[in-house]
Amino acid sequence: MALTVRTDDELEQALTALAEAEGTSRQEVIRRAVLERYERSGHAGRVEESSARLIDRWGDVLHRLGTV
Template sequence: MALTLRTDSELEKALDALVEAEGVSRQEVIRRAVIDRAERGTRRHDLDVVLDAELPRYAEALERLGQ
């Protein structure tokens, strides 16, 4: 699948720096960034689910610790 990405000078500079540092193509830098962002979003969602379920259980103790 093809994709056109419009860039500006800031993005061009950042891409060039990452290409140089990582020794991979621009396509690979962008691919890694998108996959990393998607994985972080999934982990964040999973953490939110656990916290929503568990925090009420410890709310009183956390309140006392905060005082």
């Protein structure tokens, strides 16, 4: 599948520098960046859901510990 990405001078320089440093293509740099961002966003959602469950379950204890 093909995709066109519009870039400016700053992005061109960054892509070229990263590709050279990693010994890979500019396309691979973009691919990795998107997948990394996707994974992080999923992780943040899981952490948020887990935190909400724990606060719901232990919120009263946490509140008491904070006011002692």
